[in-house]
Amino acid sequence: MAHNSKGSASEAYITGIGQSEVGVRVERSALGLTMDAIKQAVADAGLTFDQIDGVATYPGRMAGFLGFSPIGADEVIEVCGIKARWHMGGGELPAQLSAIAEAAMAVKTGQARHVIVFRTVYEAAALSRPDEFPALRRETVDGASQWTAPFYAISAATWVAQYASRHMKRYGMTREQLAQIALNANRNALLNPNARNITKKPLTLDEYMEARLISTPFCLYDCDRFSDAATAVIVSAGDTLDEVKATPIRIAATAGKVDRYSWDQAEWVAAYATGPDLWAKTDYTPKDVDTVQFYDGFAFFPITWLEGLGFCKVGEGHEFIEGGTRIARDGELPLNTAGGQLGAGRLHGFGFAYEAVAQLRKEAGERQIPGDPKVAVATSGGGPLAAALLLARD
Amino acid sequence: MSAKRPRPRLDAANRPFWTGGSEGRLNIVKCDDCGQFTHPPRQFCRHCQSENAAPFAVAGTGVIDTMTVNHQPWLPGLEVPFVIARVKLDDAPGVYLTTNIVGSPVEAVEIDDKVKVVFEEQDGIWFPLFEKVA
Numbered sequence: 001m002a003h004n005s006k007g008s009a010s011e012a013y014i015t016g017i018g019q020s021e022v023g024v025r026v027e028r029s030a031l032g033l034t035m036d037a038i039k040q041a042v043a044d045a046g047l048t049f050d051q052i053d054g055v056a057t058y059p060g061r062m063a064g065f066l067g068f069s070p071i072g073a074d075e076v077i078e079v080c081g082i083k084a085r086w087h088m089g090g091g092e093l094p095a096q097l098s099a100i101a102e103a104a105m106a107v108k109t110g111q112a113r114h115v116i117v118f119r120t121v122y123e124a125a126a127l128s129r130p131d132e133f134p135a136l137r138r139e140t141v142d143g144a145s146q147w148t149a150p151f152y153a154i155s156a157a158t159w160v161a162q163y164a165s166r167h168m169k170r171y172g173m174t175r176e177q178l179a180q181i182a183l184n185a186n187r188n189a190l191l192n193p194n195a196r197n198i199t200k201k202p203l204t205l206d207e208y209m210e211a212r213l214i215s216t217p218f219c220l221y222d223c224d225r226f227s228d229a230a231t232a233v234i235v236s237a238g239d240t241l242d243e244v245k246a247t248p249i250r251i252a253a254t255a256g257k258v259d260r261y262s263w264d265q266a267e268w269v270a271a272y273a274t275g276p277d278l279w280a281k282t283d284y285t286p287k288d289v290d291t292v293q294f295y296d297g298f299a300f301f302p303i304t305w306l307e308g309l310g311f312c313k314v315g316e317g318h319e320f321i322e323g324g325t326r327i328a329r330d331g332e333l334p335l336n337t338a339g340g341q342l343g344a345g346r347l348h349g350f351g352f353a354y355e356a357v358a359q360l361r362k363e364a365g366e367r368q369i370p371g372d373p374k375v376a377v378a379t380s381g382g383g384p385l386a387a388a389l390l391l392a393r394d
Numbered sequence: 395m396s397a398k399r400p401r402p403r404l405d406a407a408n409r410p411f412w413t414g415g416s417e418g419r420l421n422i423v424k425c426d427d428c429g430q431f432t433h434p435p436r437q438f439c440r441h442c443q444s445e446n447a448a449p450f451a452v453a454g455t456g457v458i459d460t461m462t463v464n465h466q467p468w469l470p471g472l473e474v475p476f477v478i479a480r481v482k483l484d485d486a487p488g489v490y491l492t493t494n495i496v497g498s499p500v501e502a503v504e505i506d507d508k509v510k511v512v513f514e515e516q517d518g519i520w521f522p523l524f525e526k527v528a
Binding site for chain 2: 138139140141142144145146147148149150151152153154155157158159161162163164165166169212213214215216217218262263264265
């Protein structure tokens with residue numbers, strides 16, 4: 001596919017990536033983690049803070065729920081001394097990676113030239129330090145949660161498990177097939193130095209099948225766990241690439257289509273509407289894709305993305321991953337090569353963009369996929385949340 | 395499931411849903427103009443944006459669209475396992491209710507089972523739960 005748009009102001013690129021240590025109950029402050037990731041991303045791009053003029057994050061600092069999102073764009077502007085021409089931080093976006101899509105729109109329309117986009121999570125540390133991070137306590141539930149929490153459907157695990165159960169009933173998915181998501185994540189995480197605090201030993205199918213059930217069909221290994229980390233990327237305008245040191249990765253298309261904003265009123269999770277919308281915005285097709293990095297907060301989500309994005313037909317995702325060979329690092333469609341969230345921590349979406357860029361630059365170390373990968377899809381979200389990024393190395 | 399159920403905060407839009415059980419009614423917002431249902435309840439019909447949308451007592455029967463057997467005690471004292479299900483109402487097209495299936499052992503509950511509403515009251519809230527129809 002010929003895309004000779006390098007250097008065009010109408011294109012947006014990811015020009016730098018950074019990630020802090022990923023841990024569980026880390027000592028380092030949330031701002032410390034954030035700055036570790038941001039400094040790394042800025043240096044990776046070969047830029048300095050005085051060249052940065054935009055900041056974006058998802059979902060912004062959440063005062064009542066600091067473990068979930070402790071750091072906002074405003075704090076980063078202050079700490080980094082950025083003269084911000086454009087910034088945003090918000091949760092009313094299609095999903096986590098939409099912050100990157102928003103930044104891409106900003107640089108394409110001249111609102112900014114180089115944007116830091118980051119996501120910091122501090123959920124494990126916050127739980128262990130309740131004095132500093134009071135638990136979310138509510139006398140009553142309202143908004144969307146009033147339709148699920150009163151039935152003890154408190155965790156998203158129980159909402160997503162129901163979509164997975166339906167796939168089992170309707171299309172014959174088995175737990176052994178579903179297991180391939182966790183097993184693949186485990187194998188890849190063992191090769192990811194940033195995952196060493198999350199995944200320490202190999203997982204076998206027997207261990208998976210015998211694991212404690214959370215909410216059928218999900219067992220312990222199908223659910224990501226709270227972790228503490230920050231991930232950052234730099235999104236740059238196409239006409240700034242002469243300032244950048246790293247291999248730029250073009251944001252070829254973005255999508256996030258939400259037909260019903262509800263976890264239980266929709267026939268399908270939003271990945272199914274988002275997939276066709278992504279392909280409608282590009283000349284690329286699923287056949288062009290060399291690797292996919294799909295949100296796996298719960299193991300069923302990558303199956304919905306495989307089907308929604310048309311890598312297989314609806315109802316065939318579990319057959320696509322059967323045995324794990326197709327989605328392995330040396331398979332036809334390597335999936336979650338850094339270990340995803342199941343293997344490398346609940347980075348809340350941004351880890352998938354980081355890894356897609358690392359793979360396309362061929363800088364993923366031991367876990368690098370073979371060949372000459374040029375096109376990747378990174379996604380985040382599940383249920384009514386969905387964001388997809390199509391990334392390309394020109 | 396002995397833990398106290400998280401309590402919805404009542405407002406003008408959701409009160410008929412959460413308190414209708416006191417009169418044995420499962421109230422779902424229905425549009426007087428286009429006849430379609432809106433759930434979660436709102437002041438406006440989500441299909442035609444009419445404000446002539448009001449609570450309507452549906453039959454309270456449906457089928458289990460999908461379900462999960464929950465094993466994780468998310469709250470202190472929560473007894474497990476139990477069934478969380480999404481029930482598709484027979485006479486309110488497009489409306490699903492997340493609920494619990496009660497009155498049967500978890501092994502006896504399956505997708506496509508026919509169910510009917512039973513209300514469980516707690517501090518003035520009438521939670522619509524469902525049980526299998528013989």
